[in-house]
Amino acid sequence: MRVCAVIPCFQQELRSSALEVLTKSYSLAMSLGEQSSGAQSSGEQSSGEKAQVEAWLIGPEAETHQAKAAQYGASILRLMNLEVDADQGGVKVSLGRRWVDAIDEIMTQSTSELNSEGDASDSTLLLFDNTELTKDILGACGARLGAPVIADVVDLSWDGKQCIAQRPTYASKVMSKVITSGSVCLCSIRAGLFEPEEHPVDATTHHYSAPTTDALGQVLQALVAPEGDTVDLTEAPIIVGVGRGISDETGKELVAKLAELIQGEIAISRAHFESGMYSHTLLVGQSGKVVAPRLYLALGISGSIQHVAGMSESHTIIAINKDPDAPIFEIADVGIVGDLYQILPALNQALESKKDE
Amino acid sequence: MSNERTILVCAKETPDTYSDLSFSGGDVQFSNPRPVLNAYDASALEEALVLSEAHGFRVHVVMIGPERAAETLRKALAMGADEATLLTGAPEGADSAVIATILSSFVQQFGPDAVIMGRQSQDTDVGLAGTMLAEHLGWPWTTNAIGIRVEENMFWVKRQGDSAQESISSPMPCLITCSNNLNDPRIPTLKGIMASKKKPMHIMGIDQLPGGESLISTPPSTVVDSLTPMPARSKGQVVEGDLETLVDALVKGLAAIPETGVDA
Incomplete structure (x- = not known):
């Protein structure tokens, strides 16, 4: 049995969502190991097959992340460089089709290697994070491999045959239990829910060449990377969410100052998607990023269903809004009723004076 | 068939998930009992209509659903689509893979120049059917579009990636999935509603499509076992x-x- 963490390697730093995927892969493999040793001690016939944790490191920085993958429990590393279609300000992107071809190739090659070594595995689980990159390819990967797919899961168990997943549905108001089975299953897991844990192992490394991809005439013409930091919100422990309540440059400066003081990253609700005040990549909600930070500080965010679907898994929510009936207060751990333009200057000053102490 | 180029919009009707929700007997009920056109598909349709106005595409909407869904589909015609097809008789519990297989059969028979659809449905938020369909068709795809234009017989799509916006050009035919941040879908006008009554709406059993028998008899590979309220x-x-x-x-x-x- 194989549990394979599919890890995009485009940056010098590994995303924490990748570490979460590795951690979840490791814990799934361990629970399988326990099941099979339990079967042996009770005298039943068991293959005694232990689940292997594999990391599929795909991208130009695949070599860079080998050590980290082994540190987080992957004992088999499968590395493939991938052609980059655009590189702008350190942001590198490859077309989705290259990804699907790459995963298909590693699947085919590794399966035939294992078969020739007499190590054939009857079931394989591929785990992905839930980034836009994954969303761009997951369905196509499932169709290519002829494998069932469950997207955006918050909990998952696998016994080598059946995959049982929990995933939020109906704008995160309902939990749906989804079951699938197949010799290969694909799952993407939501970021911020599995604490990364180190499990250092000795790893063996296998190298693969990227297959030739027919891009079908498609060309990645340009990348527009946001100015300044390209930090990924799904990684941030502290998020300062900005809604309609912040409406001008003065407000924007107050928010920037506060974010700096509490080491937070700025996110926006849909109200700011078209205001032009902030970059579109900062959108949190059902149609943007889904985040689960330690703290979500909601500034002037009313709490629409669409926005809440993107942040309701946050560990702590603090909200400031001048409307005491704003729905955000129904889910906030601390709700502050008041005018942001009065509160933020005073808050920033209070935090600054604490720093000076 | 004329030489006119066609955009096929794949749409779905969903419960009105933004209305209040309650549980009864393990099933979910919404305070608004009327299904709605999936918001992401409405954005896809809006974009198709804008492209049609600029470049003269014919816009055809296809939906998989029960006969009752014709009412929702009629709204798409009222928004301005030229023609619609309702595919009935989908297998119980059809998942994304089943839907993509059915759509693939329809698209191959129909032969549009582009498929535009929502990136996910607002009820399940799964978001797999689009790229599954593209893979079945062997077409280039671009997901999460926040801008679409047509130039030199190519679709130019601005897509929102993880840390940058990607501008991707694709020849026809291609498949595009849309963010609902792409536009504000138009509300049907009275004139549009009147006109929609005269527009062609085809109702067709899925078993009538090429490979129809296997389309309706293949069981879904993923099964929703239960729904429970999220711990509030x-x-x-x-x-x-x-x-x-x-x-x-x-x-x-x-x-x-x-x-x-x-x-x-």
């Missing part, structure tokens, strides 16, 4: 009062989170 977040304290009280409460709240670096 409990309402915390709400602080009102003078500025000092509010700021004190905030500083205390921030200091409780070590990652903020705020001292208690």
Whole structure:
């Protein structure tokens, strides 16, 4: 049995969502190991097959992340460089089709290697994070491999045959239990829910060449990377969410100052998607990023269903809004009723004076 | 068939998930009993209509659903689509893979120049059917579009990626999935509603499509076993009062989170 963490390697730093995927892969493999040793001690016939944790490191920085993958429990590393279609300000992107071809190739090659070594595995689980990159390819990967797919899961168990997943549905108001089975299953897991844990192992490394991809005439013409930091919100422990309540440059400066003081990253609700005040990549909600930070500080965010679907898994929510009936207060751990333009200057000053102490 | 180029919009009707929700017998019910056109598909349709106005595409909408869904599909015609097809008789519990296989059969028979659809449905938020369909068709795809234009017989799509916007050009035919941040879908006008009654709406059994028998008999590979209410977040304290009280409460709240670096 194989549990394979599919890890995009485009940056010098590994995303924490990748570490979460590795951690979840490791814990799934361990629970399988326990099941099979339990079967042996009770005298039943068991293959005694232990689940292997594999990391599929795909991208130009695949070599860079080998050590980290082994540190987080992957004992088999499968590395493939991938052609980059655009590189702008350190942001590198490859077309989705290259990804699907790459995963298909590693699947085919590794399966035939294992078969020739007499190590054939009857079931394989591929785990992905839930980034836009994954969303761009997951369905196509499932169709290519002829494998069932469950997207955006918050909990998952696998016994080598059946995959049982929990995933939020109906704008995160309902939990749906989804079951699938197949010799290969694909799952993407939501970021911020599995604490990364180190499990250092000795790893063996296998190298693969990227297959030739027919891009079908498609060309990645340009990348527009946001100015300044390209930090990924799904990684941030502290998020300062900005809604309609912040409406001008003065407000924007107050928010920037506060974010700096509490080491937070700025996110926006849909109200700011078209205001032009902030970059579109900062959108949190059902149609943007889904985040689960330690703290979500909601500034002037009313709490629409669409926005809440993107942040309701946050560990702590603090909200400031001048409307005491704003729905955000129904889910906030601390709700502050008041005018942001009065509160933020005073808050920033209070935090600054604490720093000076 | 004319030489006119066609955009096929794949749409779905969903419950009105933005209305209040209640549970009865393990099933979910919404306070608005009328299904709606999936918001992401409405954005896809809006974009198709804008492209049609600029470049003269014919816009055809296809939906998989029960006969009752014709009512929702009629709204798409009222928005301005030229023609619609309702595919009935989908297998019980059809998942994304089953839907993509059915659509693939329809698209191959129909032969549009592009398929445009929502990136996910607003009820399940799964978001797999689009790229599954593209893979079945062997077409280039672009997901999460926030801007679409047509130039030199190519579709130019601006897609929102993880940390940058990607501008991708694709020859026809291609498949595009849309964010609902792409536009504000138009509300049907009275004139549009009147006109929609005269527009062609085809109702067709899925078993009539090429490979129809296997399309309706293949069981879904993923099964929704149960639905349960999400554990609701409990309402915390709400602080009102003078500025000092509010700021004190905030500083205390921030200091409780070590990652903020705020001292208690």
